Amino acid sequence: xxxRWNRKDxxxxxxxxxxxxxxxxxxxDAFKEVGTRxxxxxxxxxxxxLVNFFVEPSTRTRTSFELAAVRLSADVINISASASSLAxxxxxxxxxxxxxxxxxxxxxxxxxxxxxxQFLAQRLQASVINAGDGAHEHxxxxxxxxxxxxxxxxxxxxxxxxxxxxxxxxxxxxxxIFGLVKLGARVTLVGPSTLVPRExxxxxxxxxxxxxxxxxxxxxxxxxxxxxxxxxxEYFPGIGEYTRFFGLTKERAKLLKPDCLIxxxxxxxxxxEIDSEVADGxxxxxxxxxxxxxxxxxxxxYLCGGIAT
Amino acid sequence: xxAEAIRRALQRIAHEIIExxxxxxxxxxxxxxxxxxxxxxxxxxxxHRIENIDIETGVIDVAMHRDDVGTRPELPVVxxxxxxxxLEERTVIIVDDVLYTGRTVRAAMxxxxxxxxxxxxxxxxxxxxxxRELPIRPDYVGKNLPTSAAEKVRVRIxxxxxxxxxxxxxx
Numbered sequence: 001x002x003x004r005w006n007r008k009d010x011x012x013x014x015x016x017x018x019x020x021x022x023x024x025x026x027x028x029d030a031f032k033e034v035g036t037r038x039x040x041x042x043x044x045x046x047x048x049x050l051v052n053f054f055v056e057p058s059t060r061t062r063t064s065f066e067l068a069a070v071r072l073s074a075d076v077i078n079i080s081a082s083a084s085s086l087a088x089x090x091x092x093x094x095x096x097x098x099x100x101x102x103x104x105x106x107x108x109x110x111x112x113x114x115x116x117x118q119f120l121a122q123r124l125q126a127s128v129i130n131a132g133d134g135a136h137e138h139x140x141x142x143x144x145x146x147x148x149x150x151x152x153x154x155x156x157x158x159x160x161x162x163x164x165x166x167x168x169x170x171x172x173x174x175x176x177i178f179g180l181v182k183l184g185a186r187v188t189l190v191g192p193s194t195l196v197p198r199e200x201x202x203x204x205x206x207x208x209x210x211x212x213x214x215x216x217x218x219x220x221x222x223x224x225x226x227x228x229x230x231x232x233x234e235y236f237p238g239i240g241e242y243t244r245f246f247g248l249t250k251e252r253a254k255l256l257k258p259d260c261l262i263x264x265x266x267x268x269x270x271x272x273e274i275d276s277e278v279a280d281g282x283x284x285x286x287x288x289x290x291x292x293x294x295x296x297x298x299x300x301x302y303l304c305g306g307i308a309t
Numbered sequence: 310x311x312a313e314a315i316r317r318a319l320q321r322i323a324h325e326i327i328e329x330x331x332x333x334x335x336x337x338x339x340x341x342x343x344x345x346x347x348x349x350x351x352x353x354x355x356x357h358r359i360e361n362i363d364i365e366t367g368v369i370d371v372a373m374h375r376d377d378v379g380t381r382p383e384l385p386v387v388x389x390x391x392x393x394x395x396l397e398e399r400t401v402i403i404v405d406d407v408l409y410t411g412r413t414v415r416a417a418m419x420x421x422x423x424x425x426x427x428x429x430x431x432x433x434x435x436x437x438x439x440x441r442e443l444p445i446r447p448d449y450v451g452k453n454l455p456t457s458a459a460e461k462v463r464v465r466i467x468x469x470x471x472x473x474x475x476x477x478x479x480x
Contacts, residue, residue: 038425
C-alpha cells in the first residue's frame with residue numbers, strides 16, 4: 001500500500017492534496033476516540049520533545065497543542081516571545097537552531113510574519129508545524145473546522161460554507177478556503193468590501209457584501225473574529241456598524257436553515273460578530289471545534305513527528 | 310490452510326472459549342484490525358450458533374501503542390478502538406490472525422488497560438508461527454505453523470473475491 005503521508009512539516013493547506021487532508025481527518029477520528037478512554041494517553045510519541053514556540057500570543061492554540069503532545073506522551077517545552085532571546089535581539093533562525101541543538105523533534109511555531117514556519121522548515125531537521133503565521137495560514141484551525149463539518153454533516157463535498165468577517169487579515173479564512181475548495185465545498189466570503197476584496201474570487205470562491213442574501217442558503221456559517229489588534233480605522237467605521245451590517249444577531253440567525261452549523265474559531269466577541277444567544281444556541285458547534293482541535297492536532301503531531309527522519 | 314480448515318479451527322476455538330469461560334456473557338472478543346476483527350466476528354457467530362448467546366465484539370487498535378514509531382520507514386495507520394465499557398469484571402480475549410513476536414499483543418494489552426481494568430485478558434490467534442520476543446503465550450490457537458524468520462505467513466479472510474486461506478511465502 002502506498003504511504004499516504006510523507007511530510008515532516010505542516011506549513012499550510014495550500015500545498016496539501018485532497019487525499020492528504022482526508023487522511024489527516026481519518027487519523028483524527030482514531031485520536032478522538034483516545035479522548036473517551038479512562039486513560040487519555042497513548043505512547044505514540046514517547047521520547048520525542050516538542051517545543052511550543054509562540055512569538056505571537058495565543059492561549060487556546062498553544063494549550064491545545066500542549067495537551068495534544070502530552071496525550072501522545074511527548075515532552076513539551078513552552079516558549080513565548082517575551083521570555084525568549086528574540087527579545088534580546090537573537091534572530092529567529094539562531095533561536096530555532098539552539099532549540100534543535102537541544103534535540104527538539106517537533107517545533108510548533110506561531111509567528112507574526114507570513115512564511116516564518118517555511119523558513120525554519122527548510123533549515124531544520126525537526127518537524128515544523130505552523131500554528132499561525134501572519135495573515136498567511138493557520139492549517140490546524142482549518143483542519144479542525146473541516147473535521148467538525150465532516151463529523152456533523154457526514155461530508156464536505158457539495159456543502160455551501162459562508163465565511164463571514166475580516167477575510168483580508170485572516171489566516172483562518174485562507175486555510176479554510178484552500179481546504180474547503182479542495183474537498184469540494186462551495187464557499188462564499190461575506191464582509192465589508194474593504195475586508196473582502198474581489199481578488200479572493202481567484203481562489204475559486206464567491207464574494208458577497210450582503211449577508212442576508214447568503215444566510216438562507218448556507219449549510220455552514222463560519223464567523224471570524226474582528227481583530228481589533230490588527231485593524232486600523234480606515235477598514236470600517238466602527239464596531240457598532242459592523243455588527244449592524246454583518247453580525248450574526250438573534251434576528252438574522254432566523255434566516256438560517258434549521259440544520260445550518262454555526263462555527264467560530266474563537267475567541268468570540270459576544271455582541272460583535274455573534275450574539276450570545278446564537279453562540280450558545282443549538283446550531284452552534286463552537287465547543288465541538290475546541291474538542292476536535294485536540295484530536296486533529298494529535299493526528300498532525302503523530303503524522304509529522306512519527307515519520308522516520 | 311484452506312477455507313474449510315480455517316472454518317473448523319475457528320469453530321474449535323469457539324468451543325474452547327465456551328468451555329474455558331463459564332460466565333460467557335462476560336466475554337468480549339477484541340479483534341486487532343483488520344483481519345483480527347473479522348476473525349473475532351466469526352468466532353462470535355460460532356458461539357451464538359452453539360450456545361445461543363450473543364457475546365460482544367470490539368476493535369483494539371495497536372498502532373498508537375507500538376514501541377517502534379519513528380524507527381520504521383512506514384508509519385502505521387491508526388484506527389479508532391471500540392470496546393464495550395466498563396471493562397471491569399469482563400474477560401477480554403484479544404483476537405489476531407498471526408501470532409509472531411508478541412509485540413503486537415503487548416501493545417494491545419496496553420491499549421486495553423487504557424480503557425479500564427478487565428478481570429482477565431486472554432489471547433486467541435488463527436496461526437501461531439513461533440519466534441516470540443516477549444513472554445506471551447496464546448490461550449487459543451487455530452494452527453501451530455513452525456516457520457523460519459525469513460518466511461512470511463499470509464492470511465486472507467473475508468475477501469469478497471477470493472476464498473479464505475493461510476499460506477507461507479519465502480522471501
